[in-house]
Amino acid sequence: MSKLVIDKRAPFFFFLSCFLVLIVANRGDTPDTFVYYYIFNHIDSYNLKSFSDFYSATGVELGYGWYAYIVSLLTNSENFLFGLYSAINFLMLYLILRKFNKKITVLSLLIYASGPFFFMQQFMQMRQGLAVLLALYAIITLFQDRKFSTFIIFSGLAMMMHQVSIALISLSFLFYVFFNKIEISKRNFLLLAIPYFFILTFLFKYVFVSVLMGVSGRLEDYYYSSYNYSVGILSLPNLKSYLLCIFVLFFSKKEMYLNRYFVFLMFLLITSVACRIGFSDFAILSGRFSTVFGFVEVILFPFIMYELFNNKVWVYISIFIISICQLYITLNFQAPYLIDNYFTPLY
Template structure:
């Protein structure tokens, strides 16, 4: 039995390696040329100042440091640039799965079939790396020793690649304290369901009428986005919002006592609730209602396997149908351009 399990893991890791190679070998998918040319011209940037680097490169300095390290090996290899980032991202996803005690294979199927993989690894790769690192930092809160130190280390590392990770780490920290408070009060599962609905409703209101204005006024970049296509209204009842809300209801209904006893699951679930509420609350601002909220709803790939595993008879079949539908909607309806762009050559410019 142990040999069979190890063989299954070897097959899984081999398939993952092939997938990471595919990510590393990509062509000019959107944003790829931007990242590649920062790397090609990395010696032209100030790598000693977070603010200077951000204002000139328009990305966080963690990516600059990473690009510099890769440039010491090769200064013109897109594969060498993107392959390690994808590898680190998958390692973070697998590490979170183990901390959560979720089934790795189911998590990976959900991940690869979703936009969290297709868009965040082939396009928005800084966010694609930063969000799993921020989620990994939250799992460190459950460590027996130096939990807050480990949390801070991974949170800062994530923030150095993308600022949205700050929201993920902060939300996770607050949810950690909220879950501890609720469980210390011996809140029953049904009462937790009621709390979940309340959190969703109040988060929608806060997102729409409080956070939206604060964030636009606080962030110079978000303020600029407000005046272009990123600031357009994306609709309250668009398909991703409906899908996210249905997943929320699905988890809420079929969560059982055993799942409820998993404190890390509860933290990730409340984060997911907040993310769904932001999709609705920020529906008037495209980048916040989409890209920003998705940083929190990323947790769905880790918590959904627990719910599908409840169905002893036909659970796997239902899960595979869900994955197949998600794959079709993601790859052929939501972002078919990623596949089209994959085979385009990457053009670079070098500043001398």
């Protein structure tokens, strides 16, 4: 009989998660929140059998419509609507971390909860946040368990929640097909990563912007509107990404590259930096795609820190201090409006 293995870090992870869920559930008029609340309040007036009809009427993917409909059968409370959605996010994050390396679950949670991924993707871009987590879980089951059925199911859920996950899922499948059976050393990874970065940056800047605007009329309208702006190459979020990428590349150990999923996450991190530079003239694309691919820093940075230093107490203290600094930067520089919005009544 197999023994039941209990993760001793799980209670603290879910205790802190519950506290954060309560904060998310009781938010006020943060960006996009009223849109989600309005759809929830009028869910019976939409066609929930057609992706295109629902998207045309709301600008939101059908996955959220199904979620809102299920919640509406239970309650009309917006607190429950946003709280349950947040709880699903934390559950998916835990499942991903447990599969990758359960030793970093708490460390990753601290990095996640203190940074822009939590504040942007749970108080504003909530569809994208859950879509990325669903996609990453689908990918890790493919790489580590080779469960194609699970990959297909969770990939489908991710795409139904937000279309941007298609880019993440497509890249992951291509990587799995071409690199799954090839051993990549750290040296070979760098030899591949450098041209990969420059080619992607060129494509993002000179090819993909035109292609994406051709596909999406909404993007084209946004590009020529007064709301579009350029993102400075040396802006604070970009500098943070550059430094993090350099840190991870420099301090990662050779044996880490034996893990295919780790190698894939490293490629995603580099893709994120390429998005920031390549889409720098188109703010919405720079932010949207860099956060989709860059979410992996929540996993990679704590993992490198944990494996790099023998004194684990020092690692926890360091991550805690870094999280405090990141929290200050996020709420004062990246999203300074969020606190005022949070305390503004929703209706």
